[in-house]
Amino acid sequence: MFDLILRRATLPDGRSGIDIGIKDGRIAAVEANLAGEAAAEIDATGRLVSPPFVDAHFHMDSTLSYGLPRVNQSGTLLEGIALWGELKPQLVQDAIVERALAYCDWAVGRGLLAIRSHVDICDPRLLATEALLDVKKRVAPYLDLQLVAFPQDGVLRSAGAKELLIRALDMGVDVVGGIPHFERTMADGAASVRLLCEIAAERGLLVDMHCDESDDPLSRHVETLAYETQRLGLHGRVTGSHLTSMHSMDNYYVSKLIPLMAEARLGVIANPLINIVLQGRHDTYPKRRGMTRVPELMAAGLTVAFGHDCVMDPWYPLGSGEMLEVAHMGLHVGQMTGQDGIKAAFDAVTVNPANLLHLDGYGLEPGCNADLVVLQAGNPVEAIRTRAARLFVLRRGRIVSRCEPVQAKLGLPGRPETVDFLLNRG
Ligand SMILES: [Zn+2]
Numbered sequence: 001m002f003d004l005i006l007r008r009a010t011l012p013d014g015r016s017g018i019d020i021g022i023k024d025g026r027i028a029a030v031e032a033n034l035a036g037e038a039a040a041e042i043d044a045t046g047r048l049v050s051p052p053f054v055d056a057h058f059h060m061d062s063t064l065s066y067g068l069p070r071v072n073q074s075g076t077l078l079e080g081i082a083l084w085g086e087l088k089p090q091l092v093q094d095a096i097v098e099r100a101l102a103y104c105d106w107a108v109g110r111g112l113l114a115i116r117s118h119v120d121i122c123d124p125r126l127l128a129t130e131a132l133l134d135v136k137k138r139v140a141p142y143l144d145l146q147l148v149a150f151p152q153d154g155v156l157r158s159a160g161a162k163e164l165l166i167r168a169l170d171m172g173v174d175v176v177g178g179i180p181h182f183e184r185t186m187a188d189g190a191a192s193v194r195l196l197c198e199i200a201a202e203r204g205l206l207v208d209m210h211c212d213e214s215d216d217p218l219s220r221h222v223e224t225l226a227y228e229t230q231r232l233g234l235h236g237r238v239t240g241s242h243l244t245s246m247h248s249m250d251n252y253y254v255s256k257l258i259p260l261m262a263e264a265r266l267g268v269i270a271n272p273l274i275n276i277v278l279q280g281r282h283d284t285y286p287k288r289r290g291m292t293r294v295p296e297l298m299a300a301g302l303t304v305a306f307g308h309d310c311v312m313d314p315w316y317p318l319g320s321g322e323m324l325e326v327a328h329m330g331l332h333v334g335q336m337t338g339q340d341g342i343k344a345a346f347d348a349v350t351v352n353p354a355n356l357l358h359l360d361g362y363g364l365e366p367g368c369n370a371d372l373v374v375l376q377a378g379n380p381v382e383a384i385r386t387r388a389a390r391l392f393v394l395r396r397g398r399i400v401s402r403c404e405p406v407q408a409k410l411g412l413p414g415r416p417e418t419v420d421f422l423l424n425r426g
Helices: 077-090 093-109 127-139 161-171 186-203 221-231 251-263 272-278 294-299 323-333 339-347 351-356 380-386
Strands: 002-009 018-023 026-031 038-043 048-050 053-059 112-120 144-150 206-211 238-242 267-270 304-306 372-375 390-395 398-402
Touching: 002 048, 002 372, 048 380, 053 267, 053 304, 053 323, 053 351, 093 112, 093 127, 093 390, 093 398, 112 127, 112 206, 112 351, 127 144, 127 161, 144 161, 161 186, 186 206, 186 221, 206 221, 221 238, 221 251, 251 294, 267 294, 267 351, 272 323, 294 304, 294 339, 304 323, 304 351, 323 339, 323 380, 339 380
Parallel strands: 002 038, 053 112, 112 144, 206 238, 238 267, 267 304
Antiparallel strands: 002 018, 018 026, 048 372, 372 390, 390 398
8 A cells, every 4th residue: 555656757868657655754655557456646657756856056045135225226146146245244133034034935846855065154154054954944845045155345355254164064054055266366265174184083074165167277176176176086086066167168178187087076067147147247249158168078977967046046147946947947058958968967966966966865766865856848958948837846755745737728719628738748
């Protein structure tokens, strides 16, 4: 006896007509024509059933603060950082919590059930850190929130930042962050990478740094990040976020760099919505795209995820927790429009970020958590093409969100009355 059975699902790997049996919050069986009964069934005939979306790079302390205290007029990264500096002293813990909880509600509706959020620890009050640790606890029944101690103003450049970072880790923040390209010099940037990786190694923590978020082809902190990862034996535990300078780097240098990154099993996170609007701002024309070299990094065997990064905050006026939109932008900017490329973009918002976050029990095999999304699409390509509706979102086998299929009601003589106009007709 199962608690719930999803019948005749299509899986991201292309298998179709598969039943998924759920028992005690876990996936108990994945097979065609599953024998047995359940207290409830969901007819998923022809629908894509996927493990949930995962956002590997987000800023939950600033989300939904757009317009506070004013709007970013230039739209640049540096005006965004300045604006955040104006807002920070005015932040109130309850308001941060309220906005973060509102965003987590949006996320659940989108089938986004795990988020790695950076939290700015360059604040002597550590207000946002306290707020997001509270949010993490409150959302735990329905969403995995992983926090990164992020020294926005530079761990060396900002007085007292190292002590604040340690305090944040002591309070329970999960991951060590950094921002080497924002330190005063290249040498300071490299020193910050070394320092932060050593802190992570001592404490047995993961690392995820904002690294080389710049159009400067000589911003090469990722090289140091790969080196320190190897030196400290942190293989597979360190991630470089953004890495936009790689877009502008000399190709010969990159031919050496990517194998070094692969040796260190560095994780890579591109943030396509943000990279495409914030990079190339000093260019006239031609204007660089500024996203890191996603297809090439994937081809070299690195785990690459797409992050949302920002939603309605000092850096970005748009966004809604829709990871299919993130994947859509990522594959456009990376020119990944072959079928394999589009599928890789779907992986970049599901299984790849789950790997980078070291999520336990993620996946579709028996024994995994029964965290699932039923999409109004027949396959991952269609899901991205149509930003498919999330018909059911399950957390530990329980329905936490649902919606009706999106249909147009037609009034055309001789034509059907309704049509799933988004769906593939072929
Ligand atoms: Zn970021």
